[in-house]
Amino acid sequence: xxxxxxxxxxxxxxxxxxxxxxxxxxxxxxxxxxxxxxxxxxxxxxxxxxxxxxxxxxxxxxxxxxxxxxxxxxxxxxxxxxxxxxxxxxxxxxxxxxxxxxxxxxxxxxxxxxxxxxxxxxxxxxxxxxxxxxxxxxxxxxxxxxxxxxxxxxxxxxxxxxxxxxxxxxxxxxxxxxxxxxxxxxxxxxxxxxxxxxxxxxxxxxxxxxxxxxxxxxxxxxxxxxxxxxxxxxxxxxxxxxxxxxxxxxxxxxxxxxxxxxxxxxxxxxxxxxxxxxxxxxxxxxxxxxxxxxxxxxxxxxxxxxxxxxxxxxxxxxxxxxxxxxxxxxxxxxxxxxxxxxxxxxxxxxxxxxxxxxxxxxxxxxxxxxxxxxxxxxxxxxx
Numbered sequence: 001x002x003x004x005x006x007x008x009x010x011x012x013x014x015x016x017x018x019x020x021x022x023x024x025x026x027x028x029x030x031x032x033x034x035x036x037x038x039x040x041x042x043x044x045x046x047x048x049x050x051x052x053x054x055x056x057x058x059x060x061x062x063x064x065x066x067x068x069x070x071x072x073x074x075x076x077x078x079x080x081x082x083x084x085x086x087x088x089x090x091x092x093x094x095x096x097x098x099x100x101x102x103x104x105x106x107x108x109x110x111x112x113x114x115x116x117x118x119x120x121x122x123x124x125x126x127x128x129x130x131x132x133x134x135x136x137x138x139x140x141x142x143x144x145x146x147x148x149x150x151x152x153x154x155x156x157x158x159x160x161x162x163x164x165x166x167x168x169x170x171x172x173x174x175x176x177x178x179x180x181x182x183x184x185x186x187x188x189x190x191x192x193x194x195x196x197x198x199x200x201x202x203x204x205x206x207x208x209x210x211x212x213x214x215x216x217x218x219x220x221x222x223x224x225x226x227x228x229x230x231x232x233x234x235x236x237x238x239x240x241x242x243x244x245x246x247x248x249x250x251x252x253x254x255x256x257x258x259x260x261x262x263x264x265x266x267x268x269x270x271x272x273x274x275x276x277x278x279x280x281x282x283x284x285x286x287x288x289x290x291x292x293x294x295x296x297x298x299x300x301x302x303x304x305x306x307x308x309x310x311x312x313x314x315x316x317x318x319x320x321x322x323x324x325x326x327x328x329x330x331x332x333x334x335x336x337x338x339x340x341x342x343x344x345x346x347x348x349x350x351x352x353x354x355x356x357x358x359x360x361x362x363x364x365x366x367x368x369x370x371x372x373x374x375x376x377x378x379x380x381x382x383x
Contacts, residue, residue, distance in 0.1 A: 004106035006118035009039035012292035054093035073310030093117020136312025199276035228256030243339025289313025303352035
């Protein structure tokens with residue numbers, strides 16, 4: 001089979017589809033990944049062949065607003081849901097994929113659920129397409145009814161019939177990588193099935209040697225690949241570093257640019273860390289509310305302090321709090337003292353780890369990625 005994977009060019013969007021691609025490669029299938037050129041090295045590092053598709057408009061927008069000290073999160077969220085994800089850039093990706101299909105025609109498309117260019121291309125090619133829940137809830141944050149108007153403009157450009165209710169978005173299969181108890185709303189999606197979250201690392205990647213010398217499991221803080229690149233997030237990072245310093249416990253903070261931050265003795269600031277590996281030995285995870293961070297934290301059984309700002313992070317934070325997986329400190333309320341108090345409380349309250357570990361056990365009972373691959377390939381078999 002020829003399996004086309006697609007994702008936004010950000011680690012948290014790409015990592016959830018990596019295990020599917022690796023399972024397909026192990027089974028002898030031809031796997032390629034369609035993303036903008038900025039993600040080419042990341043794609044190849046995981047052992048995949050890259051197909052250039054679209055432009056990295058998210059990074060371009062971040063660069064354009066990088067120096068703005070504050071950006072309203074609700075405006076960012078509304079733009080992404082109504083124009084950014086389903087709009088003109090998705091059509092650009094679709095046209096690039098259709099051009100590749102003249103010489104390499106996929107049998108099935110597997111996309112992370114915020115990437116819609118490959119969905120449009122699959123519809124134009126008349127092949128099955130599968131979404132994997134990498135970004136928030138496909139039932140609420142990526143509500144088909146909200147996405148449909150912009151997607152219908154793209155469908156018209158590609159000669160496809162209108163789909164005003166967005167029913168074609170989940171016409172084949174939607175893979176939920178969390179237990180259904182975490183977000184019952186996700187189970188309302190047509191043709192949804194739950195599978196076990198896997199947390200891949202790049203081949204050969206390992207934790208730095210100093211990690212082994214830490215006197216106790218550290219608190220880990222990381223904020224994805226996009227948040228640290230703007231001035232609006234810098235005060236949050238500074239407050240987290242200072243707040244963790246007040247605790248006096250070993251902590252590791254991945255900031256994207258370690259040289260520009262000072263830290264107290266108990267806090268080590270790094271550019272990046274292999275997050276899945278670091279979570280295996282962490283006592284607590286402080287993060288921005290990205291869905292990938294939530295899933296990887298649950299997969300490791302690590303409770304959380306969530307600092308939501310925009311997109312799906314607000315809903316993810318609410319679910320984490322409601323499920324007893326951690327505490328929420330909204331971006332506007334982040335101070336060193338607030339970080340100290342939240343982290344100290346979660347660490348001192350055993351129920352947070354107990355509930356996270358209980359959800360982890362539930363996750364471990366779900367079908368593995370190999371079952372997801374089999375379900376995907378079954379869609380592509382001609383009757």
